[in-house]
Amino acid sequence: MANEHSTPIDPASRRFAALRGAERLLSGPRPRSVAERLAELSGEAGHAAYDLDGRPDVYCDGIVAALEQSVAGLLGMEAAAFFPTGTMAQQVALRCWTERTGNPLVAMHPLAHPEVHERHAYAQLSGLRSVWPTQEPRLPNADEVEGCAEPFGTLMLELPLRDAGFVLPSWEELTDAVAAARERDAVVHFDGARLWETTAHFGRTLPEIADLADSVYVSFYKTLGGVSGAAVAGPAEFVAQAKAWRHRYGGQLWQQWPAALAALIGLEQELPRLDAYVAHAKVVAKALAAVPGSRVHPGVPQTHQFQYWLPYAADALNETTLRQAEETRQALFSGWRAAPVPGHSFTEITVAAPALEWSPEEIEDALGQFLKMLR
CATH class of the missing domain: 3.90.1150.10 (Aspartate Aminotransferase, domain 1)
Known part of the structure; x- marks a missing residue:
């Protein structure tokens, strides 16, 4: 007492x-504890995931570049860019698509991560606006995407939708919603912070799921047990653009090997x-x-x-x-x-x-x- x-x-x-x-x-x-995390990174798991006798990364080369290549391969994408936070990764991805489409309107769910957990950074930092195809506690279906009143340039789908209870559509519902966005000449971005664990529900591989989208964001700590960090994957030209904005947003850190190594361990052991x-x-x-x-x-x-x-x-x-x-x-x-x-x-x-x-x-x-x- x-x-x-x-x-x-x-x-x-x-x-x-x-x-x-x-x-x-x-x-x-x-x-x-801190000591336990350090022991994990420097122990058997770390050595199995990467050559620890090599030099540390410098401004996103070395182990960070190796992680980017691994993620691109796992998702079946041309390239990937590592980011220190998911919030930064999401904003850069949406900003890049806005520059390419010329349309600042993003269709997303009101419970989506950028609406609830990122202090509306997409609006405050990039001047984007959002529109909600549905307010039901699930992802929008094809009819709602097709019937959205405003001409959005990007459809962002969070898979799974965490704040609605980690819910997912069926594979057919997902493919139909993506097709409806394509009919409206919109690009599709997956907020896949937890995409890693959706394969059992969809009955599809990670490349098959990612192939539906123009770009995909994934997290390394929410499911894989990493220290921090995220990645955006997509076409090589798009990822090069994302890396330029990563630098502008302050995400090209001098060294990020602890986060990159923890992510590689997660991909090796937890995935x-x-x-x-x-x-x-x-x-x-x-x-x-x-x-x-x-x-x-x-x-x-x-x-x-x-x-x-x-x-x-x-x-x-x-x-x-x-x-x-x-x-x-x-x-x-x-x-x-x-x-x-x-x-x-x-x-x-x-x-x-x-x-x-x-x-x-x-x-x-x-x-x-x-x-x-x-x-």
């Missing part, structure tokens, strides 16, 4: 210690495991949904991530999550937020390697314990 002379515990530090100290985690990878994560997400979701009053969204996860809703306040759920981790060394959840429905909160479940160890019965037992502690 803290007294008047004790130092308050930083909430982020408490969460890190609780989850890192847990023997079993259901959602997300185990948090790692082959994603189908197993996606399959087990369905098992995890079914076990969690057994609680009366709970909600899994979508009902059957389409990737290895989904939303889980409970009818309790977020503060109480967050405190119980940490208490369970600290007292039992089992952690089911990460952070909780208030849901749009009054009296409910939700968390995002990420099924990664630690979750594969959990059986449905073990999940139900731990969840029962969680709810008992909560009440």
Whole structure:
């Protein structure tokens, strides 16, 4: 119990210690310290991903160029450009297409990442405007793209649409929406921050999915466990243009080898495991949904991530999550937020390697314990 002379515990530090100290985690990878991340980069995984005896990169050559070539190959694109952040990558991609089409209007979803999480950088930095073909909690369909009232030059589709619950269209719906954009002489850009885990749902390879778009953005830390960074892939001429804007936006750093090496490790180790994560997400979701009053969204996860809703306040759920981790060394959840429905909160479940160890019965037992502690 803290007294008047004790130092308050930083909430982020408490969460890190609780989850890192847990023997079993259901959602997300185990948090790692700075020392652990350095050991990973310099250890066996790093040596398997890249020649660590070579020189560091200088202004995006060396290991960064190798990563770019690897990503282009994985997506079946002519070229790729590395960016230190996804926000920068998205803005550059949209800006480049605007320069080529002469049209500053971008069709996107109101829950798309540039609308919700990037402080409207596309408008503030590049003078672009957005139009919403639909406000439904899903990606726009072909009829909505075709019937959009304004003549957009670029259609941006986020695959999956994270803030709607990591939802995806069917393959037919996706191809029809892309075709509708082409009929309007628009280019198509995929916000594929989490594109890596969509192959099981679509039943297609990464090159087949990427081939639908004129350009694709991918992230290296959201699914692959990297330190940071992203890439934009597309035609060689377009990528050369993107690299010019990368320099102008301050993204051509002197050295970025830690982020590039972590990305290569993720492509080497995590990418082959994603189908197993996606399959087990369905098992995890079914076990969690057994609680009366709970909600899994979508009902059957389409990737290895989904939303889980409970009818309790977020503060109480967050405190119980940490208490369970600290007292039992089992952690089911990460952070909780208030849901749009009054009296409910939700968390995002990420099924990664630690979750594969959990059986449905073990999940139900731990969840029962969680709810008992909560009440």
